[in-house]
Amino acid sequence: MDKMILVINPGSTSTKVAIFKGAENFKSRVLTYSSDDLKGYNSVIEQFEMRLYDILKWLEQEGIDIKDFEAVVGRGGMVRPIPGGTYIVTDALVEDLKNQVGGEHASNLGGLLAKNIADRAGIPAFIVDPVAVDEFEDIARISGMPEISRMSHAHALNIKAVARKVAHKMGKPLAELNLIIVHLGGGISVSALRGGRQIDVNDANEGGPFSPERTGSLAALDLVRLCYSGKYTYSQMKKKIVGHGGITAYLGTNDIREVENRIETGDRYAELIFNAMAYQVSKEIGSMSAVLYGKVDAIILTGGGAYSKRITTLIGDRVRFIAPVIIEAGEDELRSLAEGVFRLINGEEKPKIYEDEVIKIEKF
Numbered sequence: 001m002d003k004m005i006l007v008i009n010p011g012s013t014s015t016k017v018a019i020f021k022g023a024e025n026f027k028s029r030v031l032t033y034s035s036d037d038l039k040g041y042n043s044v045i046e047q048f049e050m051r052l053y054d055i056l057k058w059l060e061q062e063g064i065d066i067k068d069f070e071a072v073v074g075r076g077g078m079v080r081p082i083p084g085g086t087y088i089v090t091d092a093l094v095e096d097l098k099n100q101v102g103g104e105h106a107s108n109l110g111g112l113l114a115k116n117i118a119d120r121a122g123i124p125a126f127i128v129d130p131v132a133v134d135e136f137e138d139i140a141r142i143s144g145m146p147e148i149s150r151m152s153h154a155h156a157l158n159i160k161a162v163a164r165k166v167a168h169k170m171g172k173p174l175a176e177l178n179l180i181i182v183h184l185g186g187g188i189s190v191s192a193l194r195g196g197r198q199i200d201v202n203d204a205n206e207g208g209p210f211s212p213e214r215t216g217s218l219a220a221l222d223l224v225r226l227c228y229s230g231k232y233t234y235s236q237m238k239k240k241i242v243g244h245g246g247i248t249a250y251l252g253t254n255d256i257r258e259v260e261n262r263i264e265t266g267d268r269y270a271e272l273i274f275n276a277m278a279y280q281v282s283k284e285i286g287s288m289s290a291v292l293y294g295k296v297d298a299i300i301l302t303g304g305g306a307y308s309k310r311i312t313t314l315i316g317d318r319v320r321f322i323a324p325v326i327i328e329a330g331e332d333e334l335r336s337l338a339e340g341v342f343r344l345i346n347g348e349e350k351p352k353i354y355e356d357e358v359i360k361i362e363k364f
């Protein structure tokens with residue numbers, strides 16, 4: 001039997017799993033979790049055993065023996081800042097994923113689940129282009145407050161995969177392209193790529209444009225006032241910023257399709273909020289074009305939100321003067337993870353060791 005790769009992508013309410021046989025997504029499944037399923041857990045890391053059990057049960061139901069896998073790959077993680085690439089899940093990486101050193105994120109479970117299953121089969125575990133990919137130049141790290149560095153937290157996995165795909169379609173080496181890639185998901189990343197390296201990006205958790213679930217950047221003093229108002233705990237404030245912010249806070253839904261339906265039935269408030277999100281994304285694209293000295297080969301809109309003609313038109317109309325706008329709607333993170341391992345198997349890349357790559361961020 002052909003060797004296979006097991007791919008694991010944990011999100012906040014599901015674990016997407018797939019088995020790749022070569023380039024073929026041979027079997028896949030979304031293991032979903034309701035709010036009720038998750039209500040007893042204080043953090044995503046506590047969900048490890050439950051999610052592991054469900055993956056192993058799925059494999060058993062499918063009659064798959066883990067010994068038939070060549071490798072297991074998981075999405076990672078808010079670890080320490082590291083350059084893009086495919087990383088072996090080492091003990092040091094496991095420790096940092098467990099301790100959520102860069103913050104809480106469902107993808108922290110990806111490397112841990114991959115490692116556990118891989119160890120049972122005596123095969124390697126990997127993560128690919130995690131959320132913490134950091135290819136910033138020093139100038140991009142300065143925030144304006146020495147105690148706080150600007151951080152690179154973004155949808156790096158899809159952004160890097162889309163960059164490769166678009167370069168291929170353009171018939172140009174990625175190394176020669178300047179791209180602005182916008183991932184329109186529950187959070188929004190607006191990324192400046194020079195030669196495939198993400199040299200700047202808004203922190204998609206807590207900065208840049210607001211998004212379906214997150215506030216993006218806020219006026220700092222207003223935020224401080226709210227934190228000290230006595231009305232909210234730390235954890236409530238965190239939820240207001242990541243999870244219940246942005247479109248969700250204004251309109252009570254994180255679903256762009258639902259907002260579009262409301263606009264079509266004449267809801268002017270929904271239209272204002274929707275347009276404001278597109279406006280903020282466009283401004284961030286303008287900002288990233290300055291990072292690239294205005295030399296931009298293409299602006300690419302990707303992620304689930306890029307299926308919305310309304311949003312891609314609103315953004316396109318404001319930024320087309322910078323560079324051609326290309327739509328690559330959706331994401332295929334499972335395939336992008338598998339491809340990270342194929343690049344090792346094909347000898348196109350070498351596996352990276354986390355502890356050797358961690359970037360020591362100077363305090364300026």
Ligand SMILES: Nc1ncnc2c1ncn2[C@@H]1O[C@H](COP(=O)(O)OP(=O)(O)OP(=O)(O)O)[C@@H](O)[C@H]1O
Binds near residue numbers: 011256308330
């Ligand atoms: N066909 C569609 N038309 C319009 N919007 C869509 C469509 N499909 C998905 N979306 C919107 O895309 C957003 C989710 O995008 P995506 O699935 O890429 O993100 P996610 O995986 O949930 O979150 P993240 O990418 O931040 O981890 C939601 O706001 C959803 O309403």
Ligand SMILES: CCCC(=O)O
Binds near residue numbers: 154186204
């Ligand atoms: C940090 C942003 C990445 C994501 O939302 O998944």
